[in-house]
Amino acid sequence: MTNQNVLGKSRLNERLMELAMSISNSNVLPRTSVPELMAWFDGILAQPKNNFIKPLEDNNGKGTTTKVNSWIDSMRASSPTRTKHRSENRDQTHWTLFHPSALNMFNQIMYNSNGKQIVVFLDYDGTLSPIVTDPDRAFMSKKMRATLKDIAKHFPTAIVSGRCLDKLFSFVRLSELYYAGSHGMDIKGPTNRRSTKKGNNDGVLLQPANEFLPMINEVYKILVEKTKCVPGAMVENNKFCLSVHFRRVAEKSWAALAEQVSLVLNEYPKLKLTQGRKVLEIRPAIKWDKGRALEFLLESLGFANSNNVFPIYIGDDRTDEDAFKVLSNRGQGSGILVSKIPKETNASYTLQDPSEVGEFLRHLVDWKRTSSHSHKL
Numbered sequence: 001m002t003n004q005n006v007l008g009k010s011r012l013n014e015r016l017m018e019l020a021m022s023i024s025n026s027n028v029l030p031r032t033s034v035p036e037l038m039a040w041f042d043g044i045l046a047q048p049k050n051n052f053i054k055p056l057e058d059n060n061g062k063g064t065t066t067k068v069n070s071w072i073d074s075m076r077a078s079s080p081t082r083t084k085h086r087s088e089n090r091d092q093t094h095w096t097l098f099h100p101s102a103l104n105m106f107n108q109i110m111y112n113s114n115g116k117q118i119v120v121f122l123d124y125d126g127t128l129s130p131i132v133t134d135p136d137r138a139f140m141s142k143k144m145r146a147t148l149k150d151i152a153k154h155f156p157t158a159i160v161s162g163r164c165l166d167k168l169f170s171f172v173r174l175s176e177l178y179y180a181g182s183h184g185m186d187i188k189g190p191t192n193r194r195s196t197k198k199g200n201n202d203g204v205l206l207q208p209a210n211e212f213l214p215m216i217n218e219v220y221k222i223l224v225e226k227t228k229c230v231p232g233a234m235v236e237n238n239k240f241c242l243s244v245h246f247r248r249v250a251e252k253s254w255a256a257l258a259e260q261v262s263l264v265l266n267e268y269p270k271l272k273l274t275q276g277r278k279v280l281e282i283r284p285a286i287k288w289d290k291g292r293a294l295e296f297l298l299e300s301l302g303f304a305n306s307n308n309v310f311p312i313y314i315g316d317d318r319t320d321e322d323a324f325k326v327l328s329n330r331g332q333g334s335g336i337l338v339s340k341i342p343k344e345t346n347a348s349y350t351l352q353d354p355s356e357v358g359e360f361l362r363h364l365v366d367w368k369r370t371s372s373h374s375h376k377l
């Protein structure tokens with residue numbers, strides 16, 4: 001996949017022009033004129049790039065061994081431990097150029113929002129909390145919670161996660177937010193209000209995979225049993241989906257664990273598999289993902305077909321790509337990928353880690369406070 005394919009040619013040109021103008025204004029590079037920068041971009045685009053991490057391919061119809069091998073390859077690629085080769089440095093240049101830091105481009109992003117209603121969407125693991133070995137201990141810092149509280153005072157804010165709602169809420173503990181758990185299959189509005197859209201006060205807005213609950217519970221029990229023999233393996237029940245964790249499993253046992261998952265999944269054609277960070281996720285094979293959840297939430301907020309909205313989605317995982325794709329297709333808002341390493345992505349910008357996410361969100365709060373203040377003057 002090339003940058004042209006990910007973005008579409010005219011959108012890519014638009015982005016490059018935007019980038020050239022912004023670099024030219026900020027003096028961050030010795031080349032100053034926009035045409036010079038455009039020619040430089042052309043040169044970089046013409047170079048081959050090899051090492052971007054590819055999204056997991058659709059494995060339906062492939063044999064078990066091929067499937068398992070491709071999951072393992074992709075898991076290895078997303079956890080590089082080697083020193084960089086020269087071609088990887090070249091990829092890093094591509095990466096920084098086409099997915100610049102959202103902190104460096106903050107003014108540009110705010111300029112693009114152009115008086116529209118900003119709505120903030122945030123993934124949880126790897127975005128608001130650092131990745132840790134024990135999924136039950138992925139706590140968010142106090143500083144991040146305070147930042148989120150501030151963000152929610154100024155903008156409608158939603159957390160969109162693979163986690164089940166209860167666990168997500170136990171980590172975040174802010175009732176003023178929207179939550180989309182189980183990869184968007186369990187959506188809840190703020191519970192600090194007296195009434196919600198549906199008139200009840202538990203905040204539930206949508207559960208599109210309800211009928212799959214018995215099947216998911218059945219598969220959970222089977223997977224726990226089947227993976228017992230693999231040291232370090234853990235199966236997490238996220239209500240409408242399951243996560244099989246590889247992080248504490250020795251690399252030599254990854255194939256055996258993936259094989260167990262594949263064998264179980266073969267018996268359940270109504271379930272599908274996606275991949276995250278050292279995790280395989282099993283979920284209902286319905287057309288619902290984080291991108292659909294984002295669209296649903298925009299609709300619930302009254303922005304279904306509106307041009308007057310500017311969604312900002314920040315996430316670190318493959319499952320967040322569905323949301324980035326929605327933004328890119330709508331030609332609306334900004335997708336921001338949290339990553340230190342080059343990855344194929346539909347996001348426009350990057351942040352390195354959760355601490356940069358916090359910094360970006362605090363800039364957003366300050367920007368809002370300053371712009372509201374200047375409107376009052």
Ligand SMILES: O=P(O)(O)OC[C@H]1O[C@H](O[C@H]2O[C@H](CO)[C@@H](O)[C@H](O)[C@H]2O)[C@H](O)[C@@H](O)[C@@H]1O
Pocket residue numbers: 123124125126130131132133134135138160161162163236238243245246247276277278279281317319
């Ligand atoms: O959509 P997210 O909020 O990013 O949730 C995706 C999965 O995140 C969790 O797993 C990841 O984080 C763990 C804690 O840092 C880490 O140990 C694991 O290796 C990562 O894959 C969560 O445990 C999963 O259930 C989520 O689906």
